[in-house]
Every structure is written in C-alpha cells, then in structure tokens.
Amino acid sequence: MIRVGLTGGIGAGKSTVAKTFIERGAYHVDADRIAREVVEPGTPGLAALVEAFGPEILAADGSLDRPALAARAFADPEGIQTLNGITHPLIGARTQELNEAAPADAVILHDVPLLVEGHMAPFYDAVIVVHTDADVRLDRLVNLRGMDAADARARIEAQATDEQRRAVADIWLDNSGSPDELAAQARRVWTDRLIPLRDNQLAGVPAELPTEPVPADPQWPAVGTRVVNRLWALLGGTATAIEHVGPTSDPTVPAAVGVIDARVTVADAAAADRAAELLSAGGFPPLPGAEPRVHATVDPGRPARVRIVVAD
Ligand SMILES: CC(C)(COP(=O)(O)OP(=O)(O)OC[C@H]1O[C@@H](n2cnc3c(N)ncnc32)[C@H](O)[C@@H]1O)[C@@H](O)C(=O)NCCC(=O)NCCS
Numbered sequence: 533m534i535r536v537g538l539t540g541g542i543g544a545g546k547s548t549v550a551k552t553f554i555e556r557g558a559y560h561v562d563a564d565r566i567a568r569e570v571v572e573p574g575t576p577g578l579a580a581l582v583e584a585f586g587p588e589i590l591a592a593d594g595s596l597d598r599p600a601l602a603a604r605a606f607a608d609p610e611g612i613q614t615l616n617g618i619t620h621p622l623i624g625a626r627t628q629e630l631n632e633a634a635p636a637d638a639v640i641l642h643d644v645p646l647l648v649e650g651h652m653a654p655f656y657d658a659v660i661v662v663h664t665d666a667d668v669r670l671d672r673l674v675n676l677r678g679m680d681a682a683d684a685r686a687r688i689e690a691q692a693t694d695e696q697r698r699a700v701a702d703i704w705l706d707n708s709g710s711p712d713e714l715a716a717q718a719r720r721v722w723t724d725r726l727i728p729l730r731d732n733q734l735a736g737v738p739a740e741l742p743t744e745p746v747p748a749d750p751q752w753p754a755v756g757t758r759v760v761n762r763l764w765a766l767l768g769g770t771a772t773a774i775e776h777v778g779p780t781s782d783p784t785v786p787a788a789v790g791v792i793d794a795r796v797t798v799a800d801a802a803a804a805d806r807a808a809e810l811l812s813a814g815g816f817p818p819l820p821g822a823e824p825r826v827h828a829t830v831d832p833g834r835p836a837r838v839r840i841v842v843a844d
C-alpha cells in the first residue's frame with residue numbers, strides 16, 4: 533500500500549483530482565468528511581464544541597449549525613486554535629482506523645486540506661498539491677459555490693501560503709485552466725507515477741535510477757530537503773544524522789546525474805539493520821546490484837538513493 537497526500541487551499545480543485553483518482557480505484561480517505569462524522573449529534577466532538585463556542589452553534593434539531601460555528605471560529609486566531617484543538621485529534625484517530633482497514637495493494641488517497649498546516653507532508657509516499665491563485669479561488673467560492681466572501685477570505689488567511697505548499701509538493705497540479713485539463717493532468721499522474729510507485733512498493737523493487745548527467749536543476753536542494761524529511765519520518769530515532777550528499781547537493785556543479793543521494797548515519801550495526809527494514813517498508817527497498825545498505829526509492833518521479841553508514 534502507498535499513502536498519497538492530496539492538498540490545496542480552499543476551492544483549489546481537490547475534488548476534481550480526487551474524483552479522477554477514485555474512478556481509477558484509489559482508496560479515498562476524506563478529511564472533510566471525517567471532520568463531519570466526528571461532530572455528528574451525540575458525539576463527544578459536538579459536546580466539546582458546544583462547551584467551547586456555546587449552544588448558539590446548534591441548529592434547532594440539535595445538529596451542528598456549520599455556518600454559525602464557522603462565523604465564530606474563523607473570527608480570530610484563538611477561535612481557529614480552539615476549533616482545531618477539538619476536531620483535529622478526533623479526525624486523526626478516525627483517519628488512522630481507515631488507513632489500517634485499507635487493502636495491501638491500495639493507493640490510499642488522503643484528501644486533506646490542512647496537510648501543510650499540520651506538518652504532515654513527510655508522512656506520505658507522495659504529496660500532490662492542487663494550485664489555483666487565491667483571487668481565482670475566492671471568486672469561484674463566492675460566485676460558483678455561494679460562499680460568504682468574508683468567510684472564504686478568513687479561511688484562506690488561516691491556511692498555508694502557496695510558497696509553503698510548493699515546498700512540500702512532489703507533484704504540482706495547476707488548476708488555472710479548465711476542470712477537464714486538471715483531470716487530464718491527474719490521469720497522467722495516476723498512470724505514470726502513482727501506479728508504478730505502488731507496483732514497485734508491492735514488488736519490493738526500486739524504480740530505475742537515471743544514469744546520464746543532465747544540466748543542474750535548481751530544484752535539487754529543495755527535493756533533497758523533502759527526501760531528508762521523508763527519511764526522518766521513516767527512521768526517527770534510528771538515525772543519528774540524515775543528509776543530502778553528492779553532486780545534487782552541490783549548488784556549484786553545472787551538471788550531474790539527477791539522483792538525490794542521502795546519507796543516513798546510525799550508531800551501530802543493529803541500528804543499521806533496523807534502518808534497512810524501515811527503509812524497505814517505507815518505499816526505499818535495497819538497490820539490486822549495489823553494495824549492502826544501499827537503498828533506493830520506489831518513486832519513478834523522484835530518483836533518490838540512500839546509503840546507511842555506521843558512525844565511527
Ligand atoms: C467550521 C466548520 C464547521 C465549517 O463547516 P463548512 O461546512 O462551512 O466547511 P467544510 O467543513 O466543508 O470545510 C470546507 C473547507 O474549509 C476549510 N477549513 C475547514 N476547517 C478549517 C480550519 N480549521 N482551518 C482552515 N481552513 C479550514 C478547508 O479548506 C475545507 O476544505 C468546519 O469546517 C469544521 O468543523 N472545521 C474544523 C475541522 C477541520 O479542520 N476541517 C478541515 C479538514 S481537516
């Protein structure tokens with residue numbers, strides 16, 4: 533199974549991308565839907581919201597009056613913090629249950645608006661960001677969805693910036709064209725990236741690494757940072773240091789083979805064995821034909837090789 537995070541600012545077009553993947557068999561875990569489940573009538577989540585925001589957030593039938601809560605919660609940063617403090621742990625727990633129920637060959641699509649805000653990017657095999665400029669989103673939310681303009685603005689303000697999303701995006705989908713164009717991009721990502729990634733992970737083999745030098749890519753340091761962050765998420769305390777090394781980490785090289793090389797330092801041989809297991813389970817199986825303790829990614833779109841070294 534692989535876990536793919538899908539995110540984007542409010543109204544960016546995540547639904548179009550999710551629909552395209554679901555039609556192709558993705559196992560959809562939808563944070564907005566879970567957010568509704570955990571505050572249904574009779575839940576501890578709804579009781580906690582009423583205690584924090586008052587009984588005015590309830591409709592006549594006892595269910596949550598969502599616009600009433602939105603008006604209170606998004607009015608100031610403390611309100612947002614209170615809302616998130618109540619709902620996010622409940623959403624996290626339910627998400628975990630759904631992930632555990634996914635079949636072994638699943639492409640789990642975690643549709644989560646606040647992925648960047650929650651610092652969750654390193655916990656996915658791939659992060660997809662759907663991008664639309666904020667002024668276009670505001671226009672669509674107000675004119676196509678009938679959303680209150682002040683509410684839409686407040687949510688955009690409460691969310692991550694484009695720059696923060698770009699920093700974590702393994703795949704960037706631009707939705708400034710038509711919905712059909714966005715769906716076409718999503719179909720290519722599914723076929724050319726996600727399915728090979730999933731199949732490699734199931735087979736326990738890395739994606740083929742390039743061998744020919746190419747002109748230096750200014751994105752290499754940023755990709756290196758993402759790979760290092762992913763490795764920390766996989767290895768945690770098993771590693772003592774994780775670094776982007778080799779030619780793609782050197783901003784002065786004019787050309788290099790486009791592979792992100794990472795070095796994972798561990799304290800002893802037992803930790804090296806543990807790191808190897810964690811890497812294999814997390815999408816970095818051993819690289820066939822290489823010396824022991826050299827692994828490589830299953831992702832064909834982000835070539836990366838990892839060497840585990842035991843500290844002197
Ligand atoms: C305040 C609530 C009741 C308003 O409900 P409403 O039906 O108007 O919106 P809905 O839940 O469909 O969310 C629509 C979009 O608003 C944005 N949004 C929702 N909650 C938040 C938040 N806490 N911070 C920033 N943006 C948010 C997201 O882009 C989301 O996709 C609701 O959004 C809520 O319970 N939010 C807290 C849970 C949460 O953070 N959900 C986001 C996914 S984890």
Ligand SMILES: Nc1ncnc2c1ncn2[C@@H]1O[C@H](COP(=O)(O)OP(=O)(O)OP(=O)(O)O)[C@@H](O)[C@H]1O
Pocket residue numbers: 540541542543544545546547548564645672673676677707708709710711714
């Ligand atoms: N390329 C597009 N051109 C015109 N309208 C679009 C386009 N993409 C999406 N929309 C419209 O913009 C609105 C927001 O799109 P959508 O619901 O897909 O975004 P979303 O990211 O899923 O939203 P949310 O953050 O609320 O979950 C919808 O009304 C949708 O029909």
